[in-house]
Amino acid sequence: xxxxxxxxxxxxxxxxxxxxxxxxxxxxxxxxxxxxxxxxxxxxxxxxxxxxxxxxxxxxxxxxxxxxxxxxxxxxxxxxxxxxxxxxxxxxxxxxxxxxxxxxxxxxxxxxxxxxxxxxxxxxxxxxxxxxxxxxxxxxxxxxxxxxxxxxxxx
Numbered sequence: 001x002x003x004x005x006x007x008x009x010x011x012x013x014x015x016x017x018x019x020x021x022x023x024x025x026x027x028x029x030x031x032x033x034x035x036x037x038x039x040x041x042x043x044x045x046x047x048x049x050x051x052x053x054x055x056x057x058x059x060x061x062x063x064x065x066x067x068x069x070x071x072x073x074x075x076x077x078x079x080x081x082x083x084x085x086x087x088x089x090x091x092x093x094x095x096x097x098x099x100x101x102x103x104x105x106x107x108x109x110x111x112x113x114x115x116x117x118x119x120x121x122x123x124x125x126x127x128x129x130x131x132x133x134x135x136x137x138x139x140x141x142x143x144x145x146x147x148x149x150x151x152x153x154x155x
Contacts, residue, residue, distance in 0.1 A: 045095070045116050087123045090134075090150045092116055100143035104131035111143050112136075122150060 083089070092098055092114050100112035104126040114120065114136065121135045125147060132150060135142045 083121060084123060087121055088152050089137075090120050090122050090152050092118050092120065092145075092149060093151050094149040098145045098149055100134075100141065100145060101131075102143060104133070104144040108144070112141055114145065119153075120150065122152070 093116075095116050097116055097118075098114045099110050100114055101108040102111050103109075114134070119137045121137060123133045123135055123142070125132050126144070130147055131144045132147045133142065133144050134150070
């Protein structure tokens with residue numbers, strides 16, 4: 001009788017120990033898996049070596065049609081506007097892009113945005129040198145951005 005009761009108690013405690021040990025091992029496994037940060041995604045504008053490739057023309061697109069005669073279209077000559085005195089060409093270096101503001105302060109109305117690597121013209125700086133007034137080259141829109149997020153480019 002005593003040996004049967006001892007076996008029962010010993011088996012009960014052994015089963016409890018196995019359940020607790022297994023639960024703790026599973027909990028530690030999942031806690032360690034959720035503690036590892038995921039890999040950072042890589043976007044095409046993160047690295048200058050990653051470029052979007054244009055689709056290649058097929059032979060059918062390259063060969064001229066025998067029924068049509070090619071005519072030379074007039075080519076528009078881009079005219080570069082002269083820069084105002086003290087202004088220079090630049091580009092945006094902040095990877096997330098910049099908010100274009102109506103006034104040189106953080107609370108000013110947001111009037112647009114500037115994307116990473118977008119070409120701009122820096123017109124002037126604020127008195128405290130914390131803001132720059134810029135003009136977008138492609139749209140002629142003007143506004144203020146935080147200084148230090150652009151760089152001068154030589155053409």
